[in-house]
Every structure is written in C-alpha cells, then in structure tokens.
Amino acid sequence: xxxxxxxxxxxxxxxxxxxxxxxxxxxxxxxxxxxxxxxxxxxxxxxxxxxxxxxxxxxxxxxxxxxxxxxxxxxxxxxxxxxxxxxxxxxxxxxxxxxxxxxxxxxxxxxxxxxxxxxxxxxxxxx
Numbered sequence: 001x002x003x004x005x006x007x008x009x010x011x012x013x014x015x016x017x018x019x020x021x022x023x024x025x026x027x028x029x030x031x032x033x034x035x036x037x038x039x040x041x042x043x044x045x046x047x048x049x050x051x052x053x054x055x056x057x058x059x060x061x062x063x064x065x066x067x068x069x070x071x072x073x074x075x076x077x078x079x080x081x082x083x084x085x086x087x088x089x090x091x092x093x094x095x096x097x098x099x100x101x102x103x104x105x106x107x108x109x110x111x112x113x114x115x116x117x118x119x120x121x122x123x124x125x126x127x
Contacts, residue, residue: 002036002067004094009080010059010087013046020060023085028064030076036068053087065094 011020020043028038044061053059068076073091080089092100 002069003073004065004067005073006092006094007064007066007076008088008090008092009062009064010049010053010089011062012054012085012087013056013058013060015060015085017043017045017060020062024062024064027076027079027083028066030079031066031068031072034069034072034075036066036072039065039067056087059087 009024011023015023021041024041028041031038040063042063042065044063046058046060048058049056077089077091080086
C-alpha cells in the first residue's frame with residue numbers, strides 16, 4: 001500500500017547547490033524503482049540553522065513530496081542517513097504533516113486569543 005510522504009533533507013553547506021538535485025535524484029531512485037512517484041522536489045537553498053549540527057551553522061534545505069510504500073520509504077531514509085553530505089533527514093506521512101501544521105496554527109490562534117483576553121495592565125500612578 002502506498003502513502004503520500006514529505007521528506008525534508010538538510011545537506012552540508014560545503015557542497016555546490018547545483019549538485020543537490022542530481023544527488024537527491026540518485027537517492028529517489030529507490031522510490032521510483034519500487035513503483036513510487038516523485039511529485040515535487042523543492043530546493044530551498046542555503047539557510048541558517050536554528051542550532052548547530054555537526055559544528056555547522058547553516059545547511060542546504062530540500063523538501064521532496066512523493067508517494068511510495070513504507071518499505072521503500074524506510075530504505076530511502078536509511079540510505080540518506082549513510083551519506084556524509086546529508087546532515088539531517090525527516091520523513092513524514094503527508095497526513096501527519098498536515099495535522100502537525102493544523103495543530104500548530106490552532107495553538108498559535110489560542111495563544112493570541114488568550115493574550116487578547118488578558119486585562120490591560122493599569123498605568124502606574126505617581127504617589
């Protein structure tokens with residue numbers, strides 16, 4: 001049975017950004033050889049990391065949306081983790097990714113509502 005997945009990859013900043021797509025295509029053959037499909041490869045480029053990974057402050061981000069079996073997805077993730085140019089990977093089922101985004105939006109909305117409902121602080125009066 002196939003599912004929709006989203007893969008986020010952070011690659012080491014030392015590699016040339018033009019080589020990211022061909023390098024990813026090599027890994028994505030695991031998916032296509034198993035009968036899966038690659039819907040979209042979105043290379044975000046070099047970005048600053050929220051925290052240091054492998055003593056690096058930035059990395060090249062790429063997001064891939066694909067449909068595949070769970071076995072092919074696990075094999076893809078395993079191969080990506082073995083490659084030294086790849087600093088981090090995260091694979092999410094599309095339903096999970098959508099649910100995660102929705103829950104974050106709801107949390108932010110609730111926080112904003114709580115903040116708006118707080119009574120205003122009274123102004124200080126000089127005695």
